[in-house]
Amino acid sequence: MKRILLFLTTAFFAPYAAAYIMCYTCVSTPEDSTCLNDPEKVQIGSPVTNCSMECCTITRLEFIEDGTLSSFSRGCQNDCEKDGIYKYPDSTFLTYKTYCRSPRCNEGDGTEDPDGKGDGSNEIHGIKGKSGGIAVAASFSTLLLFLGLLILP
Structure with missing residues (x-):
């Protein structure tokens, strides 16, 4: 029994x-930059999603020519790189891609590591964690x- x-x-x-991991999920448009500037105040849908994916992300595209923002989004995905920020330039755009694995870690403007470390570690005060x-x-x-x-x- x-x-x-x-x-x-x-x-x-x-x-x-x-x-599951809690991530900001939103998109900024030319008419509404709330997702970029303050994801907690996104009006359409829920600004935070309980994602069943590997990590939270930020994707930021800027025009190479003048540095103006083309698109900006926050989300979650599988098959993530090591935690940190990555820059991918091509002939038209500079793409910033941020990966992180702690709740609501995909904050900031997408040009700097959210936690400032960028070492891909998941540790708090020297204690490694999951x-x-x-x-x-x-x-x-x-x-x-x-x-x-x-x-x-």
């Missing part, structure tokens, strides 16, 4: 153990294992 209870509990909570969603999933799995050991003979 205890094994059935553990199985049912695990099956019920398993969908919540997926890795991204928010993965840490939650790992903690949940550990809790289920502990409960299973307590319940099962």
Whole structure:
């Protein structure tokens, strides 16, 4: 009976153990630069999304010729580079692409690392860690294992 209870509990909570990360998700337009300047105040949709992706992102395109902003967006995606900011110039645009893995880390104007480190690490005060969603999933799995050991003979 205890094994059935553990199985049912695990099956019920398993969908919540997926890795999620809170990211700003919005786009600035020539008419509305709220996403660029203050993503918390975006009026259309929710400015923060619970993403089931690997990282938060900022994508900023500037015209090479005069440095004016062409487009700007915040979001989330899989297949991310190491945390930090990357510059990709071509004949027309300079593209800034920012990757980060902590909640709401994709803030700022997209020309500087949001955390200022740019070293790709995920550590706080010298303690290495996992991204928010993965840490939650790992903690949940550990809790289920502990409960299973307590319940099962």
